[in-house]
Amino acid sequence: MSSWFLFSGLLFTLSSAKMTLQRFLAAYRSFFFPSPVKPPFLHICQVMIQMQQVMKRYDGVGIAAPQIGIPLRILALEVTPKRERELGAEVYAAREMSSLPLMIFINPKMEVLDFTKVVFPESCESLRGYSALVPRYKAVRLTGLDKRGEPLELESKGWIARIIQHEMDHLDGRLYIDLMDPKSFQNDAWQKINTHQGRVKIQFYEK
Ligand SMILES: [Zn+2]
The missing domain is CATH 1.20.5 (Single alpha-helices involved in coiled-coils or other helix-helix interfaces)
Known part of the structure; x- marks a missing residue:
């Protein structure tokens, strides 16, 4: 026992x-x-905050939720005044650029106000390191909800209108390469590569 x-x-x-x-x-x-965190989560996703963080980290002017793996129709836009210093007053004016405080649109809808097509170089953080000439409508109106669920509207032309069209395309699974002039598609490091006779290490993410 x-x-x-x-x-x-x-x-x-x-x-x-x-x-x-x-x-x-x-x-x-x-x-x-x-x-890896998988849904259903035990917490509420802070999607928009994360979109702001990622946009800042990549020094972007716009971001769409699918770019951080979130299949929702949300986009964020922000153009800070430093862009003018970076690009120079001439380019800034030619591209009809302007500053825009941070705006977040949920379930945005876009209406074209001016169907004139304007062609300028465009790039995307989802295709880092490349750019191409892309035609975009001159002016658009964006409506949707802000992060508090209140109606939000933005009428824009020039570069802001371009950013809006670019981000709206992300929500529908389109990238600028679907609209670009293919002959203008380039690796942005080509000058550096040629200057150094090809002996260049291209980093995907430098920060
Ligand atoms: Zn993009």
């Missing part, structure tokens, strides 16, 4: 030690090797 108690006690100790070890290993694994 006493040997039976000893045996079951040993089994209990071993199994609880095993459980403790498993729990410890699981905690260790999740801390050092977090598994």
Whole structure:
């Protein structure tokens, strides 16, 4: 009888030690090797905040939710005054660029106000390192909801209108390469490559 108690006690100790070890290993694994988060989540997604962060990180002027793997019709736009300093007043004026404070549109709808096509170089963070000439409508109106669910509207022309068309295309699975003049498609590092006779290491992400 006493040997039976000893045996079951040993089994209990071993199994609880095993459980403790498993729990410890699981905690260790999740801390050092977090598994990819999959829905349904135990938290509410902060999509728009993350879109702002990613747009800033990539120094972009617009971002669409599908670009960060979120299949929702949300886009964010922001053009800060530093663009004029970067591009120079001449290019800035020629492309009809202007600043725009951060705007987030949920379920946006676009209406073309001026069907005149304007052609300028365009690039995309989803095709990093390349650019091409892309025709876009001159002026558009964007309507939708802001992040509080209030109606939001933006009438724009020139570069802001271009950004809007670019981001709206992302929501429909289109990229600028679907609209570009294919002969103008270029690797933006070509000058650097030629200057260094091909001895250039092109980084995907430099920051
Ligand atoms: Zn893009």
